[in-house]
Amino acid sequence: MTQLALVIDLNVCVGCHACVTSCKEWNTSGPAGPLSDSDPYGANPSGTFFNRVQTFEVGTFPNTATVHFPKSCLHCEEPPCVPVCPTGASYKRKEDGIVLVDYDKCIGCEYCSWACPYGAREIDAKQKVMKKCTLCVDRIYSTTLPEADRRPSCVMACPTSARLFGDVHDPESVVSKAIRESAGYALMPEWGTQPANHYLPRRKTTMTIHEDELMRVDNPLKIDGKLPKPSKQQPTLDDSTSW
Amino acid sequence: MKPPFSVIFLTTLIGVGQGLFLALYTGQLYSFFDLLPAQDSRSFYATGSIIALVFLGAGLFASFFHLGHPERAWRSAAMWRTSWLSREVIVLPAFIGTVFLYGVAHWFNFNAPMIELSGSHQVDITLILGAAGTFLSFALFISTGMIYACLRFMQEWHTPLTPINFTLFGGASGFLLASVFAAMAAPQLTGFYAGWAIILTALAFISRSASLWRNSRIKPKSSLSTAIGIKHPNIVQISQGSMGGSFNTRAFFHGKSAAFIRTIKPGFIVLTFILPLILLVPGLSSPKLLVAAFVIQYAGLLAERWFFFAEANHPQNLYYQKVA
Numbered sequence: 433m434t435q436l437a438l439v440i441d442l443n444v445c446v447g448c449h450a451c452v453t454s455c456k457e458w459n460t461s462g463p464a465g466p467l468s469d470s471d472p473y474g475a476n477p478s479g480t481f482f483n484r485v486q487t488f489e490v491g492t493f494p495n496t497a498t499v500h501f502p503k504s505c506l507h508c509e510e511p512p513c514v515p516v517c518p519t520g521a522s523y524k525r526k527e528d529g530i531v532l533v534d535y536d537k538c539i540g541c542e543y544c545s546w547a548c549p550y551g552a553r554e555i556d557a558k559q560k561v562m563k564k565c566t567l568c569v570d571r572i573y574s575t576t577l578p579e580a581d582r583r584p585s586c587v588m589a590c591p592t593s594a595r596l597f598g599d600v601h602d603p604e605s606v607v608s609k610a611i612r613e614s615a616g617y618a619l620m621p622e623w624g625t626q627p628a629n630h631y632l633p634r635r636k637t638t639m640t641i642h643e644d645e646l647m648r649v650d651n652p653l654k655i656d657g658k659l660p661k662p663s664k665q666q667p668t669l670d671d672s673t674s675w
Numbered sequence: 676m677k678p679p680f681s682v683i684f685l686t687t688l689i690g691v692g693q694g695l696f697l698a699l700y701t702g703q704l705y706s707f708f709d710l711l712p713a714q715d716s717r718s719f720y721a722t723g724s725i726i727a728l729v730f731l732g733a734g735l736f737a738s739f740f741h742l743g744h745p746e747r748a749w750r751s752a753a754m755w756r757t758s759w760l761s762r763e764v765i766v767l768p769a770f771i772g773t774v775f776l777y778g779v780a781h782w783f784n785f786n787a788p789m790i791e792l793s794g795s796h797q798v799d800i801t802l803i804l805g806a807a808g809t810f811l812s813f814a815l816f817i818s819t820g821m822i823y824a825c826l827r828f829m830q831e832w833h834t835p836l837t838p839i840n841f842t843l844f845g846g847a848s849g850f851l852l853a854s855v856f857a858a859m860a861a862p863q864l865t866g867f868y869a870g871w872a873i874i875l876t877a878l879a880f881i882s883r884s885a886s887l888w889r890n891s892r893i894k895p896k897s898s899l900s901t902a903i904g905i906k907h908p909n910i911v912q913i914s915q916g917s918m919g920g921s922f923n924t925r926a927f928f929h930g931k932s933a934a935f936i937r938t939i940k941p942g943f944i945v946l947t948f949i950l951p952l953i954l955l956v957p958g959l960s961s962p963k964l965l966v967a968a969f970v971i972q973y974a975g976l977l978a979e980r981w982f983f984f985a986e987a988n989h990p991q992n993l994y995y996q997k998v999a
Contacts, residue, residue: 452916476919484916486994488899490907501903503916503994516825518751518761537750540743543760545926546676549828549897551991554922560743617904620990622896623828631904 435509435529436567437600437628438584439607439616440502443635444594447485447500454589455483455504455565462570464535468558480556482565483586497634502595504586505552505565506619506627507531513544513553522562529601529628530569535561549623567597600628676829677926678984681741686819687848687976688734689767690841693812694849694875695727695856696774698868700805702853705867707802714861716781720801723856724778727849731771759825763818770811777804816842823983830893831987836886843879844947844976850875851951851969858962866959873955876972880948883979887940890986902993912996924998929985939982946975 459482460467469479483504490497507524511531514522521537522544524530533544533553538561545553545562553564568584571577581588587595598607607630610616616630699720705711714720739745748764755761780801788797820838827833854868899910915924929936951972958964992998 471919478917478919478921481917481921484921485914486916487913488903488905489911489913490905490909492909498913499903499905512826512828515754515757516760518754518758518764519747520753521750537747538744539747539751541741541751541760542679542743542926543758543822545922546829546989547826549990551923551927551989551994555743555926557922619904620897620901622901623990633904 433529433601434527434599435507435601435628436572436598437507437529437607437630438504438567438587439596439598439600439610439630439632441594441596441610441614441632442499442501443632444592445485445500445502446592446594447487447498448591449485450589450591451502451586451595452481452483452485454585455568456481458568458571458585459566464570465559467563468556470557478557480554480563482563499634502586503550503552504629505531506550506625506629507565507567509626509628510624512623512625513548516543516547518543528599530567531564532566532569533562533564535559535563538562549620549625550627600630676984676987676989677929678981679741681737681739683977683980683984684737685734685741686841687844687973687980688730688737689815689819690845690976691848691852691973692727692730692734692774693770693815694845694847695723695730695852696777696808696849697812697846698850698853698871699723699727700777700809701871702857702864702867703802703805707796711867712863714864716784716786716801719860721778721782722860723853724774724781726852726856727774728771728778730852731767731774735767735771759818759821763815763822766811766815766818770808770815773804773808773811777801777808780804813842816845823987828897828990829987830895831890832983834886834889836882836889839882840879840886843875843882844979847872847875847879847951848969848972848976851955851965851972854955854958855962855965855969858965865962865965869955869959869965872968873952876948876951876955880944880952883944883948895988895990897990897993899993899996902990915995915997923991924995927989927992927995928998931985936982936985939978939985943975943978943982946971947979948975950975 456467467480471477472479483502486501486503488499488501490499507530511524514524514531519537519539521534523532525532540555540560540562542555553562556563571585572582574582583597587597596607596610598605600607602608610632611630614632616632618627618630702711703720706713739748742748751761751764753761755765786799788799790798792798817838820841823832824834824837850868851872854865854872857864857868900906951968954964954968958968
């Protein structure tokens with residue numbers, strides 16, 4: 433069984449919003465209709481997005497870290513939004529685990545958005561149907577795009593490669609390796625939704641240095657006293673023979 | 676949550692309709708066993724059914740305003756195996772249809788005995804339709820309540836008290852309306868219905884108090900730390916991912932001040948429970964007081980349902996710290 437998913441590396445994300453604009457550009461231009469906006473250039477712009485980047489500040493000054501947090505549908509393996517849908521418009525694909533909404537069946541009752549603890553679903557104010565990330569299902573299975581472009585547009589756009597895409601059920605995929613080797617985690621694990629998307633934590637590169645590594649202790653027990661100093665004429669090769 | 680007015684009217688109006696139907700059928704059962712005087716089929720049972728149908732129809736009408744695509748509402752009967760909303764969509768019209776048939780059977784006096792019981796008791800079609808309607812009425816209360824109670828991370832709703840409250844609220848308001856109706860159409864039943872309205876209102880008061888007490892002690896399972904997966908007690912949100920708000924900032928916050936919430940909570944307790952209980956006792960001799968009790972209780976139920984939505988904290992709100 434395949435479960436396609438994104439892995440987002442918070443250690444690398446710089447919060448540039450390229451994934452947001454790239455996602456919007458691709459998904460507002462497709463055959464499924466626009467992701468409608470209202471007042472886009474006015475004082476109160478609002479619109480439908482599949483992907484948003486939020487920013488958090490962790491800690492108190494001066495020990496703070498700014499964390500940029502891209503947020504989209506997590507394509508849960510146990511999606512709570514799917515069984516509550518009264519029409520069957522929300523469904524999880526068996527073949528690749530993508531959670532999708534059939535815009536032609538959706539009645540816009542918003543019940544699925546109540547049932548998603550992550551707030552990943554947004555109703556389109558003009559089309560009056562529920563919308564969410566499709567993992568660019570129309571890109572990844574495209575037969576007309578060049579092979580290298582058959583990836584979600586957010587992944588294509590990320591300048592720091594903070595977004596990885598692949599099958600989390602395949603242990604050798606790039607996403608599974610990243611989760612395994614870089615401590616990937618799921619959001620709100622307490623609800624048992626088993627999100628397919630994972631996040632890689634912020635990591636600080638640190639080195640542990642002990643005192644004796646800075647100040648060499650060659651003879652810690654001081655039993656033999658100092659070695660006799662070599663004469664000036666004697667060749668010195670390294671510190672074991674230089675005295 | 677932002678309280679949706681269409682759903683507030685839907686749940687309160689069908690509750691009254693269901694309760695009124697249950698009251699009519701209870702009266703019929705009591706008279707069947709000779710515990711209450713029999714009533715005229717057309718002027719009491721059929722007319723009462725019409726009143727119940729008006730409330731049920733108004734609730735159904737209100738529900739369509741909740742939908743983005745009401746013309747596709749028929750599709751929502753599809754997923755009854757998994758969705759309580761789908762079950763409600765099936766049970767509501769089935770119940771309305773049964774109440775309609777019950778009213779028709781009484782209007783045309785279809786009282787040919789179908790089953791002979793011992794003594795002179797004869798079961799006719801109205802009793803059988805009424806039993807089916809009673810079953811559907813309870814199924815509808817449970818479906819409506821479970822729509823909210825089944826969402827496990829809506830901790831304020833995820834309790835058996837939710838469907839119990841819906842049932843008791845519907846029963847109380849329905850029997851209260853039945854006592855108003857009886858005061859005009861069958862005065863000797865007024866005391867019977869008002870008595871049940873007192874009992875059901877008191878039970879609803881106890882059950883709603885229990886859920887208020889429970890909800891005031893809830894420890895949220897999710898925190899900003901589990902929401903973004905960063906273990907730290909001090910996390911401040913800098914940006915929410917949109918400039919002018921989004922669906923997430925509009926649909927999940929009630930947007931009212933803490934003072935408003937503090938006012939509406941004792942407000943609905945007084946309107947739904949205390950004032951009707953005070954008015955019901957002298958109301959036995961004065962139909963006007965019964966009418967006042969019903970109107971006040973219905974207004975209280977609207978406030979109660981508003982508060983029911985507003986008190987529920989959706990975990991997605993953790994991602995929108997600046998709104999809360």
